[in-house]
Amino acid sequence: MRHQGEYHYLGLHEAREDAERVVADFRAEHPTTRRRRLESVRRNHVRCYDERTLLAQRAQIIDVMESGVKQLLRLTTASGKVLRCSRDHAVLTPDGWRKAGELQAGDAVMAAGTSPRPSEALVPPSLRQGIGVWTSMQRNRLIKELDTCYLCSRTFPRAELELDHVIPVALDLLLALDEGNLSPACRPCHTAKSADEQGLAKRGGKVAVAKPDMLVSVQDDGEEMTYDLSVAGPWHNFLADGIVVHNSYNEESGRYRELQPVFYVPAAERKLVQQGRPGKYEFVEGTPEQHRTVTTAMEDSYQRSYQAYREMLAAGVAREVARAVLPVGLFSSMYATCNARSLMHFLSLRTKDERAKVPSFPQREIEMVAELMEQRWAELMPLTHAAFDEHGRVAP
Template structure:
């Protein structure tokens, strides 16, 4: 058993530079000539970046991508879910819910409302609480190419975003944010990187053994469809769905789409005994009222109590978890005894604009125009992400701080 007081943040891959902001902004006045800015020294355009940040012209800061690996206690990921602002669908996107053979299509904004407000009956009473509302939807088994049923893990509202409209030659239409990933020739490709004649995976009736070469009955699966057009289609309030592993995808308007937040799953692997215990530098004592409280240092006895109580609780809960596994209890059931101090890991993909929004809320910084008071554990993650991003896009980072750390 291992006890840790710190978190891990690593940059897995990226396509992020200050020049991305410059050419994305210049297309509005220079058209195709804006591509010349891709290879220019972005230092020459420091003033443009500062202007965009100051006047909150946000879309040029979205044409980049960073994927982070994060290892932290589960209590951090509970808060991290709130910041899914990259990959999104408009409210009218239709999501199939219910049984595979007798389901219905439902707008994602209505799934969100049911999830967070409860399902209302005809006279306005709440029939089902949101805590009990975990509908099933469709996910694609990427090994077989067949559509399976899986329970939605969570539903999010992600704010107003630019929208692209993708139409296939067979008439399927998907509207999504430019960063949303679609399945194309077995790989996940962002909507903004797709073009006419590219192929994307769409829902279709296929022989069950088609992908393996073994004959079988007809089943719902996916087939490639050619894209007819990809065009901008305004801005709208957007939403996203989190799906469980191992596939992390779902069907929207008949097209296979991905979600941007992938956490390890206690359903599919045995969780390891790594737990969070605050270090001596973590302030333990809360003073004041909610909204105006502060944290101060604890004394030696308080730190001793926290350490001993946490470690003892972790040992007992993990022993119970192991006991159930040895008795043949399913991992997805046994994991219920494990606490939120258990370490988990995830991949999080974002662009600079969404990261700035995250940092403005999850770091406490004297340069911030609007003060924030984050929980220390998620602030530890945010600080490490910020340090990595600062090295990738130093001009954008400097402009963010100069503008009072307000996301554009």
């Protein structure tokens, strides 16, 4: 880590989680002023929006990165909001995320607005009771014997789960009898969410929401130094000049920021030896001596290459030049989005499973990433994941 012009070696670690924890501890002990590059980050929070309900929330700023000089666009809306951003920055629209460079006058973007606060008077007690009865009738059909709470992602037996309206009835009565708006929630989460919704409904006034705002012009606006803002989830977006934009930091770039010494060293269970002819080979277990050779060689190489990288930076060499000495074993981090079908296609190619109709032979490292992605996906979309397995792990 670099702090106040000096480099501090934090060691090598077997797992990325261990390395990130050490880095986090170091940053806590040595506070940085790096976030103070933008006036808007001084309170360390920004407004973001729940992408399901479009209700405003608060998100903590994680980091601010210098992203280099880029060509800018000026987006002006019918309500007078003006956003200056790079062409590749994602902007929220009524149809989902789109790059700013793809937008033109007449398109709509999601911007800050207000809406009448939900009121219990909008839903008569008799109708509310009827909706509750209908929802209870769907319980055994829509909740599996063992299912996942969509709010806390923990697994519970059916007896401990309730069907919850993801978008509250008071916000959109048209979704009250929509099965797609029902998800299982454990009783503590369901109770807490219902209490929050009732608290909102009993007050009058308005709530902050994201609303469509038509673009009246999209113009080139010169070149300037740009900065990427990274915010905490679950909704990686924030309000910029009244318009909802995406958490702009996707993949860590060694061109614009100093890369951290987090490297990959294969664990003992990683098969090391390749046998067979090209196109029809297999990997088998390595010997303890081979694992020691791999570990020693990699750690030695990583230390020397990263030391050379730091020496070049200290000498004033540009990051985009100095990074050339870093090995492929350096970890990178990124944010990415995809739909369920795209994820299924990725998993069918990058995981090996006996249930798959089409065999796949992925490299172990990408398979490890795919396994973690699939685990998370199965928690978020258990029914879709089960259908994926049932139909041969092939994307529809």
